[in-house]
Amino acid sequence: MDLSRQRELARQLADLRREGRQQSGLDERLVPPDADTAYQVAQMVEEELGWDVVGWKIAGMKSGLQRQLRISAPIYGRVFAPLIKSSPASVEHARQCSPIPEVEFQARLGADLPPRAKPYTVDEVGDAVVSLHPGIELAECRFIHDAAFPPMPAIMADGSGSGTIVLGEPIADWRSRDVATQDVVLNCNSIERRRGSAAEAIDHPLVPLAWLANELSRTGIGLKAGQTISTGTLTGMLRPKAGETYVADFGPLGSVSATYS
Template identity: 75%
Template sequence: MDIARQRELARLLATLRRDGRQQSGLDPGLVRPDKDTAYRVARMVEDELSRPVAGWKIAAMKAGLQAQLRTDSPIYGRVFAPQIREAPASVAHAQQCSPIPEVEYQARLGADLPPRDRPYTVDEVTEAVASLHPGIELAECRFVHDAAFPPLNAILADGAGAGSIVYGPAIADWRTRDVAGQEVTLSCNGALRRKGTAAEALDHPLVPLTWLANELSRTGIGLKAGQLISTGTLTGMLRPKPGETYVADFGPFGSVTASYV
């Protein structure tokens, strides 16, 4: 896949994002079997959009979700401004592309984590985090989920399904509290739909964040102070309907509300 075809795919994905629409399938000639090319196209989408990267999403930290998403490793994507929203938030369901609400811890960086030769440790990444928040990722996908749904690398080029991030107030003293063991729940219009813990899904929110710091270091991108990183779903994936309101309850760490109107 030469650079011209990469640019063609990037322009297509940027146009779909600007227009808020999807398409069915993708020309096989626009998808290469290697993830590095897919992520390179995702970076070209950033250039095409000329929007600040306000945050990042991480998905598929463990084998179960990797199998669902057809990957053998974690994946990531950019979240563009103004897709970072303070809770409570609402979005128009009709303008969302295959929406999925996911309960996630979200970390805001207080210091840069630039590319470097040696890997970042969990301790170093923890030190760079200014605050940890309860939140909901409102994931999207620019491809219709039909029989023509393209291979994973097309999804990676599209930002791994990145949409919006809705975050709640910062968790006080999060470094000394059991954020990994805290059970979280996801309710829809008052009815419990899912529950889980970071320990089960991620081991700890700082584990995926450290993975991302090292992945973006390896590829010469890095993380920047002020960016908000959604660290991976704790409750799996659901398909919302218009008129549904989702509440992510993190117990003593607060709750976050997002509605599809």
Template identity: 70%
Template structure:
């Protein structure tokens, strides 16, 4: 990677990501959030969560060609679909306001991608942010019925590959609750004059860490009674 092309800081990197989105001219279908907790922040060398625009959202199941993707990583995540705008404003949004703006919550996978050539370590943080925080495709299942009254935080989710469980996790351990990162994002995008829009889907952060898939593998994110999501790598 040409180090001279890496933005000098986070603010510049986010501006670059915005310029890339403008240049592409694609509709922003949603957003991704990463690094809510300290462990992931250390891995990414950041002192706060990060976010990026998402241009592709697809219902489960999907099949993708492994060789055409850039270092893909399937991550088990709750997907929140907004039913109301959360525009920029001076007053911070509360968790209650953000929760009220959510039309539906879904089991999901974020198929993250990194468009930088890199070794076992992640690229520098500003490079990751300029690359949309490694955004790729959101894969989502049917909406979870009555999600506001169910134990979203405590429900164990698993990530299986070809039928073998590879990872387990909960929102309580990884995020506290999907509405916590969503509220953080609403306030970050409010502060920077961008805002969230009705219809956008937000991937709220991995519950199970990251795995590198191989061609021939089928990954299933299983949220128990909340449903499952599947992606096959050909």
């Protein structure tokens, strides 16, 4: 896929995101052939938009979700300003593109993790985290989920489903608490819809964060202080309806809510 086609796809995806709309399918000649090309296009989308990157999202850390997403490794995407909100938050359902609410731990960085030759360890990445939050990612996709839905590299070029991140209050003393095994419940209009834990879904929030630090180091991008990383769904995926309020209950670690108005 030559650079002119990459740029054509990037402009198309930037227009869709800027205008808050979707399309059905994608011209076969514009589908990236592999993950590296998809991420090159994603960087071009950032350039076309000219928006600040205030965070990142991660998906598919383990094999179960990878099978659902039709991938063989985790994927990531940019989170753009001003799409990080404090709980309780509300978004207009009609303006969301194939929305999916996902319960996730959100890590905010207090130090840069720049590109380097030596891989980052989980401990090093943990030292860079200034706060850990309960959160909900309101994922989106610029392609309609229909019979023409394009291959996964096109979705990765679009940011791997990145949308809005809703943050709860920082978890006090999170380093000394067993955040991985904490049972997390996703309620919709006060009815339980999903349940999970970091141990089951991602091992620990710092594990996907270390993976992302090394992926972005490899590609010469790096992570920056102040960015917020959504570390991967703990409760799977479901389709919201207009008027629904989702509350993620992290027990003693806090809670976070988002409404699709």
